[in-house]
Amino acid sequence: MMNSSHKKTVLTPAEAFSRYGEELCQHDNRGGGLVIFPGVIGTVFFERGSKPDVRRGLLACFDRFEQLFGPYLKSGRNGEDGRFSRKTPRGVEAIRQAILEVPPAVKLEVVRSSAIDEDSAAAYQIETLTNRAMASDYKIPGGAIVQKGRDRGLSHMKFWMPMDFVNTPEGVRSYEAFLRFVCEQLPVRGGYGGLSSILPYSFHEYMPQEWALAQRFSGLEIDSYAFIQDMEYNTMSYAGESAERPTEIYDDLPPGAKVKRYGFIKGVNWYTLIGDLFVDRLGGEAAVRAQLARPDIGIERVGHCLLIRAGDFPRLGAPEEGLPEPYVFVNRVLRVLRNPAPPSLHTNVPGADHADPDGTRRWEARFDLPGAPPLPRTPEIVPPKRN
Numbered sequence: 001m002m003n004s005s006h007k008k009t010v011l012t013p014a015e016a017f018s019r020y021g022e023e024l025c026q027h028d029n030r031g032g033g034l035v036i037f038p039g040v041i042g043t044v045f046f047e048r049g050s051k052p053d054v055r056r057g058l059l060a061c062f063d064r065f066e067q068l069f070g071p072y073l074k075s076g077r078n079g080e081d082g083r084f085s086r087k088t089p090r091g092v093e094a095i096r097q098a099i100l101e102v103p104p105a106v107k108l109e110v111v112r113s114s115a116i117d118e119d120s121a122a123a124y125q126i127e128t129l130t131n132r133a134m135a136s137d138y139k140i141p142g143g144a145i146v147q148k149g150r151d152r153g154l155s156h157m158k159f160w161m162p163m164d165f166v167n168t169p170e171g172v173r174s175y176e177a178f179l180r181f182v183c184e185q186l187p188v189r190g191g192y193g194g195l196s197s198i199l200p201y202s203f204h205e206y207m208p209q210e211w212a213l214a215q216r217f218s219g220l221e222i223d224s225y226a227f228i229q230d231m232e233y234n235t236m237s238y239a240g241e242s243a244e245r246p247t248e249i250y251d252d253l254p255p256g257a258k259v260k261r262y263g264f265i266k267g268v269n270w271y272t273l274i275g276d277l278f279v280d281r282l283g284g285e286a287a288v289r290a291q292l293a294r295p296d297i298g299i300e301r302v303g304h305c306l307l308i309r310a311g312d313f314p315r316l317g318a319p320e321e322g323l324p325e326p327y328v329f330v331n332r333v334l335r336v337l338r339n340p341a342p343p344s345l346h347t348n349v350p351g352a353d354h355a356d357p358d359g360t361r362r363w364e365a366r367f368d369l370p371g372a373p374p375l376p377r378t379p380e381i382v383p384p385k386r387n
Contacts, residue, residue, distance in 0.1 A: 009320045013040075013195070014167040016316035020217070024163075024197070026209060033120045036209055038163040039198040040314055042179045043226045044191035044273060045233040049130030049155025050104035057185035058128055058157065059099045062112060064181055065126045065159060066092070068174070069114075072124045077111040077201070084111070084118035084201055099128075104149070105135035111201070118201035123162045125198075129227045130155035142245030144238070150251075154189055154230040157182065158223070160198060172313055179271065183302040190233045190278060190305065194269030194314045196221040208352040211359070218317030218366050219324055221269050222345050222355055229266055232339060235277065236261040237382055253277075253382040262378045264339035267364045268331040270314035275305045278337050283386060291333045296326055308334070323367055331367035338364055340375040 011019070017038065026036040048054045066073065077084045078095050079102075087095070095110045102108045108130040115122035131153045138146045159178070165171045179193055197213050199206045203224045214220045237257035238246035250257055263277055274282075282288050288306060289299050298309035310326035317324050342364055345355035355363060 008322055008325070009318075011316060011318055011321055012167070013163055013313060013316070016318055017163055017167075020316065020318060024213065024217075026206075028119070035119070035121050035200055035206055036197050036213070037121050037123075038195055038220070038316075039123070039160040040163055040166050040175055040194065041158060041160040041196045041198075041221060041223060042175075042182065042191070042193040042271070043156065043158045043221075043223060043229075044182055044186060045154045045156050045189045045230045046186040047154060047189055048151055048187055049108070049128075050133040050151050052100075054155075054186060055100055055108070055130075058108075058130075059096060060185050061157065061159075061182050062096065062099065062110075062126060062128075064178065065112065068178065069124045069161070072114040073112050075113050075115055075117070077109070077113075077118075077127075079109060084113075084115075086116070087112075104133035107132050113201070115201065121198045121200050122160075123198075124160070126157070126159040128155065128157040131230070140246060140249070142240050142242075142247055144240065144246040144249045146249060154234045156227050156230050157186070158226050160196070163195060166314060176309075180300075180302050180307070183273065183305060183307065186303070188273055188303060188305045189263075189275040190265050191271075191273040192221065192266060192269045193271035193273075194221055195219050195316055196223045199224050204347070207346045207349055207354050211346065211354045214355075214363060216319065219269070219315040219327070220317070222363065225345055225347070231261070232264050232266060232342070234261050235263040255382050255384045257382045259378065259380055259382060264342070265334065265337045266342075267338055268310065268327050268334055268367055270310055270327070272308045272310070272330060272334060273305045274308065274334070274337065279306055280386065281337060282333065288333070292330060294329065297330065328367045328369065332369070335365075335368060335372070336376055338375055340377065 024038040028035045076087045076095055078098050098110055111127040113122040113125040131151050134146055134148050134150045137148050197210045210224055214222045235253050237250045237253050237259055240247035243260045279285055296311050300307045310330045315324035342360050344357045345360045
């Protein structure tokens with residue numbers, strides 16, 4: 001156990017699991033299988049997911065994960081209608097081919113996992129769900145034309161390993177090397193990495209438990225619905241009478257256009273990834289580095305984004321730790337990139353506490369200091385670019 005300059009308790013991942021492992025791991029009451037356990041995740045949102053060069057980058061990520069953890073990976077899923085099942089070498093090759101060959105106008109959804117079925121939590125997993133390209137020109141009432149081949153939104157990829165993977169400096173370096181590799185291969189808009197509760201592929205009934213654990217341990221990311229967060233990181237603007245009757249539609253935010261989607265980050269964790277869109281909103285890379293200049297804060301440019309690391313290892317944020325101070329420090333700068341009115345992180349769970357819209361807003365603000373100013377209002381018109 002180490003102490004910060006404020007003499008607060010700081011638990012390494014090994015110490016945190018030693019104290020709270022039984023609470024962090026939960027079993028299915030029906031059959032006793034593990035359905036929730038703590039892992040270290042990496043979630044990224046990236047552009048042009050339907051394009052061949054990006055698909056090749058995705059394949060490189062899956063192949064690297066296979067090289068690292070292949071002996072653990074038993075199962076997977078191939079396609080929106082495919083079953084989550086055990087995979088022979090032939091099945092693994094089918095997943096590889098799908099990444100390259102699924103048509104641009106069709107969403108790509110593939111998974112490689114150590115779980116034996118979709119009702120068990122996986123120790124190791126990598127998954128992706130891409131956007132799709134327009135199959136033909138589409139005219140929107142009002143005159144705007146969405147051209148054939150244009151990508152519709154962002155894509156996402158997520159991977160994880162068990163929490164004890166980062167118990168050692170070697171494990172931390174291995175995690176970081178893979179996260180860095182992902183950012184080298186994909187045009188990343190943003191993302192995050194750190195500790196999170198791992199749920200089964202069929203996770204819906206366990207969302208209340210995910211919420212309860214995140215209330216107790218501030219370092220745990222709520223990420224069961226990671227695949228819908230791409231809409232938060234996405235941008236869209238338009239010209240014309242209204243968003244329903246545009247004369248022009250833009251995927252980016254040209255100054256003077258009307259805002260439909262402004263683009264926000266989810267928040268801060270051990271690793272916070274911000275693409276150039278968000279770096280520019282903070283005044284540029286030099287300004288970000290200056291505001292976060294501290295020995296325990298790492299900042300690295302990889303590809304299209306900055307990787308910001310809050311401390312040497314991920315923190316659980318256990319009750320005796322309080323809020324992890326490095327996370328609070330990074331949040332002080334990056335909080336202005338959050339959505340002041342975020343959508344729910346969970347779907348409705350009747351009769352159970354979960355991350356509904358109000359709970360989501362409070363949870364995403366958990367690292368804000370008392371008296372922090374309100375988040376900036378989302379502009380209706382794209383402001384001029386900062387010099």
